[in-house]
Amino acid sequence: MTATSDKTGTIDVLVVDDDFMVARVHRAFVERVEPFRVVGVAHTGAQAIEAVDELRPDLILLDLYLPDLFGLDVIPRLRTAGHDCDVMVISAAQEADTVRGAVRRGVVDYLLKPFEFEDLRPRLERYAAQRGRLLTAVVRGQADVDRVLAGAFVPAPAHTLPKGMSVETAALVERALREADGTLSATECAALTGVSRVSARRYLEYFHGTGSAEVSLRYGAAGRPERRYAWRV
Incomplete structure (x- = not known):
């Protein structure tokens, strides 16, 4: 785990994955997207909780199959400790109960492994945009609330073939x-x-x-x- 700096204007990320090589790849992916930076890496649930205490990240990329805790069980422990960082699940777990459990715990996104950089990048960009709206929102009435929440419930666009594909x-x-x-x-x-x-x-x-x-x-x-x-x- 590495220490955070005082640099402003960034979104600090903690990568949590039990596989050291996978964690390294995910770290490299995140650091290719502005304004994200990885401030730490953890390989167990206990390390993740300790890292959040120390580094105060804005976002956690959370694997679910950790050696000591199921990843979703990390989230309520963080909330009990007073941490309000966002969580994006990065996992091979695709059981419906697991996905529902992640939604109930308030994750901001859920990306299935294995994936490429181009799968992660739009999710990070969407998160950054929504976070920016929340941080700058001025709420004077229901219309303002609706505008803020709209970004969190943008329907998936209809799939059209990219240029050059038939x-x-x-x-x-x-x-x-x-x-x-x-x-x-x-x-x-x-x-x-x-x-x-x-x-x-x-x-x-x-x-x-x-x-x-x-x-x-x-x-x-x-x-x-x-x-x-x-x-x-």
Whole structure:
């Protein structure tokens, strides 16, 4: 854990993850987005509580599968201690009960692992914008309250294909995913659809970004893990 400084205008973040390498990656992701800075890293629930006492972060990126505590159980302990920092869950846990529990505990967002930088960045930017509205809000009546809260309940926009992507190819990739017996790699998807591996990967990542497909990692003997995709039922 590192100490915080007196720098103003930043959003201080504590990264909590039991995996040292994953925590390092998440730290690097956060520090690529302004005005965020990582002021500390913790690997257990107890370390997280101690770090919040010491560093007073604005936001916690909280993994749920910690060696000593379930991540959601950290939140009420922080509230009992008087800490009002926001919490964004970063976890592979996708059970409905867990997601509901996170919502009940007031988390500001919930991002499933594994994810890429482009999955995290818009969530951080959205959080920063909403936090800015809350910090500068002047409330004189119901209309002001409605304007402040509106940012917290912005509906997800309808998904439209990015420039350079075609409806026909998207349909081919979607069909390959739906009909696959298990998961597909970008190479396998390319072979099934007749498009290049690069194009297949782009469409697969698009479906992952919209929440239509899920990603898992397959680790081999060496090199980077292979990303594999499956259509969400």
